[in-house]
Amino acid sequence: xAATPTREVxxxxxxSEFNDARYTFKESDDERAPVYLLLPTGERANRVFLVGxxxxxxxxxxxxxxxxxxxxxPNGDRFYMYAGQYQPDAASMLRELEPPAYxxxxxxxxxxxxxxxxxxxxxxPESITExxxxxxxxxxxxxxxxxxxxxxxxxxxxxxxxDGAAVDEYVAMAQEEYxxxxxxxxxxxxxxxxxxEAEDGVEAQADx
Amino acid sequence: MTDLRxxxxxxxxxxxxxxxxxxxxVEERLDTLVNEYKVxxxxxxxxxxxxxxxxxxxxxxxxxxxxxNERVEVADVDAPEEWVDxxxxxxxxxDARSDAVAQVGLLGDETGTIKFTxxxxxxxxxxxxxxxYNLRNxxxxxxxxxxSVKLNRTTVIEEVDEDIEVGSxxxxxxxxxVDIQSGSGLINRCPEEDCxxxxxxxxxxxxxxxxxxxxxRIKGVLDDGEDVHEVLFNREATEELTGITLEQAKEMAMxxxxxxxxxxxxxxxxxxxxxxxxxxxFGRYVLVDEMETLTDAADHEAVLIKARSI
Numbered sequence: 001x002a003a004t005p006t007r008e009v010x011x012x013x014x015x016s017e018f019n020d021a022r023y024t025f026k027e028s029d030d031e032r033a034p035v036y037l038l039l040p041t042g043e044r045a046n047r048v049f050l051v052g053x054x055x056x057x058x059x060x061x062x063x064x065x066x067x068x069x070x071x072x073x074p075n076g077d078r079f080y081m082y083a084g085q086y087q088p089d090a091a092s093m094l095r096e097l098e099p100p101a102y103x104x105x106x107x108x109x110x111x112x113x114x115x116x117x118x119x120x121x122x123x124x125p126e127s128i129t130e131x132x133x134x135x136x137x138x139x140x141x142x143x144x145x146x147x148x149x150x151x152x153x154x155x156x157x158x159x160x161x162x163d164g165a166a167v168d169e170y171v172a173m174a175q176e177e178y179x180x181x182x183x184x185x186x187x188x189x190x191x192x193x194x195x196x197e198a199e200d201g202v203e204a205q206a207d208x
Numbered sequence: 209m210t211d212l213r214x215x216x217x218x219x220x221x222x223x224x225x226x227x228x229x230x231x232x233x234v235e236e237r238l239d240t241l242v243n244e245y246k247v248x249x250x251x252x253x254x255x256x257x258x259x260x261x262x263x264x265x266x267x268x269x270x271x272x273x274x275x276x277n278e279r280v281e282v283a284d285v286d287a288p289e290e291w292v293d294x295x296x297x298x299x300x301x302x303d304a305r306s307d308a309v310a311q312v313g314l315l316g317d318e319t320g321t322i323k324f325t326x327x328x329x330x331x332x333x334x335x336x337x338x339x340x341y342n343l344r345n346x347x348x349x350x351x352x353x354x355x356s357v358k359l360n361r362t363t364v365i366e367e368v369d370e371d372i373e374v375g376s377x378x379x380x381x382x383x384x385x386v387d388i389q390s391g392s393g394l395i396n397r398c399p400e401e402d403c404x405x406x407x408x409x410x411x412x413x414x415x416x417x418x419x420x421x422x423x424x425r426i427k428g429v430l431d432d433g434e435d436v437h438e439v440l441f442n443r444e445a446t447e448e449l450t451g452i453t454l455e456q457a458k459e460m461a462m463x464x465x466x467x468x469x470x471x472x473x474x475x476x477x478x479x480x481x482x483x484x485x486x487x488x489x490f491g492r493y494v495l496v497d498e499m500e501t502l503t504d505a506a507d508h509e510a511v512l513i514k515a516r517s518i
Contacts, residue, residue, distance in 0.1 A: 010386050012433040049384050049431060051480065089475075104480020106386045126387070129480040134503045138482055139384075141508045146433045148515055155518070186515060193512040 008034055010049035010106055012143035014192060015077035017041060017185050018048070022119035023177040024111050037109035037121065040180045041150035042157070042171035048123065050079055051104045051131060051139035057094045067094035069128070071103060074140055074195040075188055081107060081123040090125035097130065104131045104139075137196060144189045151182045151189075212238045215253050219260070226264040277345060283319035283375075285357065288350035294357065296322075297340045297372040311335055315343075315357070316374030323356035325349075330361045342366040352491070381439070381494055382484035382502065383432035392427050393471025394457045396420030424454050426474065427493075430483060439485055440493040449483075449499060450474045 023038040036044035052071040055078070060068045066084040073079070083090035090107075097103065107125040114120060157166035158175065166172040216235035223229065234256060241252035261267070279293045296315035304312050311326040311334065324346075326332055335341060344364040346357040359365070391406060398405045398412035399421045405412050407420045426441040426449065447453050452460075452474065461467040482502035487495045 007387075007429060007436045007438075009434060009436050010384070010431045047386075049386055049433070049480075089472075104384070106480070127475065127479050129476055131480050132503075135481055137508075138502060141511055142433060144508070144511050144515060148511070148518065152518060186518065189515045190512065193508045193515060196508045197512070 008046040010047040011039065011043060011045040012050075012139070012146040013039060013045065013048060014075060014143055014147060014185070014188050015050075015052075015071075015073045015079045016075060016188050017147065018079065018109070019077065019121055020178070020180055021045075021109070021121055022111060023173075024109075025173075035108075037111065038170065038173055038177060039150070040174055040178045041147065041182055041185055042154045042166070042168060042174040043150050044170050045109055047106065047108055047126075049104070049106050049139075050123075050143075051102065051136045052079065053136075054097055054099045054101045054103045056099055057097060059095070065091060065095070067091045069094045069103075069125075071105060074192040077188075079105070079123055080120075081105060081125050081128075082110075083125050083128075087125055090128045093128040093130075097128075102131050102133060102136045104129050104135060137199075140192050140196060144193050147185055147189050151186055154182050211249065212242060215249065219253065219257055222257070223260045223264060226266065227260060229260075281319040282315065282317045282322045285322060285348050285355045288348055288355070290348045292346060292348060292357070293342070293344045294346060295340065295342045295368060295372075297374055298335050298337050299374055301335070301337050313337075317372050318375045320375050320377040323354070324359060325356060326359040330359060330363065332359055332361075332363060333365055335365070340368045340370055340372050342368050377488050378486050378497070379489055379494055380484060380486040381430055381432075381437040382482065383430035383435075383437065384480060384482050385428050385478055386431040386436075386480075387429040388471065388475050388479060389427040389429070389438075392425060393474055394454075394461050394467045395423050395425060396467075397423050422454060422458055424452075424457055424470075426450075426478075428478075430485065438493050439496055440490075441496045441499075445496040445499060446474075449496075450477050452477075 017040055020040050021037050024035055025038065026033045026035055034046045036046050039045055050071065052073045054069060055072050056070045058068050059065050061084065064085055066082060069081045071079045071081065083094055105123065105125050106127045107123040110122050110124050111119050153168065154171050154174070157168050157171040158164045166175060212235055216231050216238055220229065220231045220234050237256045238252050241247040241255060242249055247255070277291050277293045282294070282296060285292070294315070296317045299314040299316040299321055301311060301313040304310065308328055309325055310328040310330070310332070313324060314321050315324045326335070343359065345362045346359050349356045349358055396407040396410070397420060398407060398415055398418050400412070400415045400418065403412065403414060405414060407418065410417055410420065412418050424443040424446040426446050428439050428441065430437045430439055441449055443454060452470070457470045460469050460473065484500045484502055485494060485496045485498065487497035
């Protein structure tokens with residue numbers, strides 16, 4: 001069993017937290033060792049799963065096709081993804097899908113540094129599929145839950161003042177690498193869930 | 209408690225049903241042998257046990273390996289080469305594939321099921337399907353992470369007049385279906401008897417080039433954001449999951465002159481959706497018996513209350 005590398009779990013994260021992340025690291029010198037993106041709430045992510053509304057698609061390639069997709073989450077924040085010749089299935093989905101559409105995306109976080117030193121985070125999709133609204137709502141609640149769990153863990157590790165020495169290595173790493181209060185992400189969670197409430201309200205009115 | 213007292217207590221337990229004796233009686237006999245006649249403790253114990261066996265008119269085999277076996281439930285078996293006692297129902301009897309094996313099958317109790325093997329040379333009475341037995345002195349074994357028990361020459365089989373509600377080993381996992389692995393969709397299996405290996409480019413690793421038989425399956429990954437579970441849908445489960453029957457899959461492949469279109473179509477239909485599946489585990493897979501698509505709106509109220517409170 002130990003010989004088979006374990007599959008990396010797909011983290012659930014809203015776009016605002018995902019886009020705040022910039023620090024990546026490996027846990028071994030092996031060339032093929034997984035690369036992790038450090039989430040500001042103190043968790044490592046080698047893979048993410050997200051469901052949202054595909055807003056725009058564009059072929060941004062110069063020589064060959066290179067598709068960019070923008071997926072918006074309930075807070076209005078966007079995930080950016082890029083698929084080229086090495087992600088043929090995802091690229092053809094971005095080519096064929098007509099925005100707006102609900103999509104589920106499984107992919108790997110990627111970072112790149114711009115000329116002026118900014119680090120941008122994007123997703124290299126493994127798969128993109130069109131899904132329904134119920135799947136999207138389920139993802140919002142699930143991502144809210146997972147994010148809250150990370151926030152609570154972060155707070156328990158760092159104490160009331162938020163500056164205690166964390167035992168969890170990823171929480172400690174997040175304290176070291178980022179100066180981002182996790183309170184921001186709690187508010188993101190509340191907003192995302194409230195947006196579902198608003199939708200319920202609209203539906204309720206429509207029923208009258 | 210002295211050493212002798214411990215031995216005396218164990219011996220006393222073995223005979224308390226058959227003989228009217230006290231722990232002190234047993235200890236006195238042991239004491240005489242060990243302290244007066246300088247007999248080693250193990251020999252003294254054997255001798256005293258034999259005396260009582262004679263008195264009770266019993267065979268040594270009936271003792272259950274000198275006693276002291278742990279009485280376990282099926283789910284407790286987690287290490288090989290342990291001598292245990294177990295009370296279980298014969299859930300299934302399978303065909304023995306070797307003359308060395310008298311009976312092989314599945315035992316079960318409230319906690320789950322476990323394979324058992326009974327050797328021909330042990331010369332034990334036959335177990336009947338559906339009957340409940342008290343099995344003393346069986347040995348645990350392990351193969352590729354799966355445990356079993358072996359009945360042997362010293363095993364005592366006692367039919368018990370009761371029924372056991374056999375518990376299930378099934379696990380339930382849920383999450384988003386984040387991957388459909390290679391080897392999924394329309395596959396070809398070796399037609400040789402008892403083979404069923406999946407062919408690679410028309411070849412079976414055991415029987416070489418053969419005319420394959422089509423089958424459907426999905427090797428998928430369910431991910432809930434914390435854990436990943438590999439799940440295996442057999443033909444029936446794949447048809448239920450995707451709505452694509454084996455016949456339709458064959459037609460699709462025929463039209464496209466390519467079997468991979470089937471898996472592609474399945475990916476588009478099911479990837480990224482949430483499912484809950486139930487079934488037994490085999491190796492690292494959950495074999496899907498039952499499935500449910502999770503389309504109900506998740507309860508966001510409770511999460512919102514939590515989010516506002518921290």
